[in-house]
Amino acid sequence: MLAVVLALALGTYAFRLAGVLLADRLTLPESVRRLLPLAAVALLTALAVTAALTEAGSPAGVARPGGVLVGLILAWRRLPFAVVVVAAAATAAGLRLLGLP
Numbered sequence: 001m002l003a004v005v006l007a008l009a010l011g012t013y014a015f016r017l018a019g020v021l022l023a024d025r026l027t028l029p030e031s032v033r034r035l036l037p038l039a040a041v042a043l044l045t046a047l048a049v050t051a052a053l054t055e056a057g058s059p060a061g062v063a064r065p066g067g068v069l070v071g072l073i074l075a076w077r078r079l080p081f082a083v084v085v086v087a088a089a090a091t092a093a094g095l096r097l098l099g100l101p
Contacts, residue, residue, distance in 0.1 A: 052064060052065055052068040053065055060101075061100065061101030062095060062100040062101060063091075063092045063093075063095035063096045063100050063101060064092055066091055066092060066095050066100075067088040067089060067090075067091040067092030067093075067095070068088060070087055070088050070091040071084050071085070071087065071088030071091075074087055074088070
């Protein structure tokens, strides 16, 4: 297990170092450079949705997505981060106390 973690850490470091070392040598087309920030947003959104809606490969139930929805609405309304996190957690906890999965 430790070998896997070390291999992943080394691979991540090498990948990032390659980006720094090759930045001046690699020229991307303008269309690709325009789309790169959108790709990062799409990846992060996919990770967030997967984490919010699934648990161990199966649907997460109602409580977690409910808490995430409350957090999204409060963040969209630009409430302070601490308020968003506490309200989302309280919503999920409240739904679980009511017996919802």
